[in-house]
Amino acid sequence: MNKPTVESVVALALNEDIGTGDVSASLLKDEKVAAQIIVRESAIICGIEYAQNAFLSLDKNIQIEWQLNDGDRMDKNQILCMISGTSRAIISAERVALNFLQTLSAVATKTRYLVDKIAHTNAQLLDTRKTIPGLRLAQKYAVKCGGGVNHRMGLYDAVMLKENHIIAAGSIGCAIKSAMQKYPNLPLIVEVENLTQLQQVLPLDGVERVLCDNFSIVDLAQAVRLSNGKLPLEASGNIDENTILAVAKTGVDYISTGSITKNIQAIDLSLRFN
Structure with missing residues (x-):
């Protein structure tokens, strides 16, 4: 991937979503928490770098442990990654990170489905x-x-x-x-x-x-x-x-x-x- 392109696209998405500030996240105590992203249906995963960039753009100290790589298949209810970091940054980055993962995984999944049909x-x-x-x-x-x-x-x-x-x-x-x-x-x-x-x-x-x-x-x-x-x-x-x-x-x-x-x-x- 072209890293500057990933960063610029993610920055645009974050700015679009957060604007002048995440007012809902500001209500939280900004303490360290642990979270998980869970896959709710079988899919070919894609968009890890975009999601990671979304979280780290808001807090460079967030730790993310991905369980697989782009292009790998995950089954329903598997854990895609484990996240630890400040609550406000994780909440503010959540939707943008998931938007990239959901959209790009959808493309990869549909592509694999058709590729398998003509393999x-x-x-x-x-x-x-x-x-x-x-x-x-x-x-x-x-x-x-x-x-x-x-x-x-x-x-x-x-x-x-x-x-x-x-x-x-x-x-x-x-x-x-x-x-x-x-x-x-x-x-x-x-x-x-x-x-x-x-x-x-x-x-x-x-x-x-x-x-x-x-x-x-x-x-x-x-x-x-x-x-x-x-x-x-x-x-x-x-x-x-x-x-x-x-x-x-x-x-x-x-x-x-x-x-x-x-x-x-x-x-x-x-x-x-x-």
């Missing part, structure tokens, strides 16, 4: 840019903890030619030529919407991967036959837990879905004083 195929699961604003790096880290693979991080580290880029350029060929001339050292991914467009891309040089958007299972299988290994194929568009295995069985190399970062349900965790 016996050759397809790899990719994330997308459909992330919570401000948590792009955190969520993509969680995807990796769940066994998935990161797609491009943003609009700056790969050229991805989609429908509107191609329309604006005039044709697939013109769009690819322009991309190769201006950004010869960046990966080039081309999105196609049908088999005809795929056939236009396959003979062209410089393309790293073709994204088959909203293809039917039949068309995906045909796309794999047409490509015949010339270019890696990525399937995308309305893919969920009910369809992902059928998509993987067509022989595509990658499957990308925004559901692992945006259609998530927070993992149930709780912090309790001993």
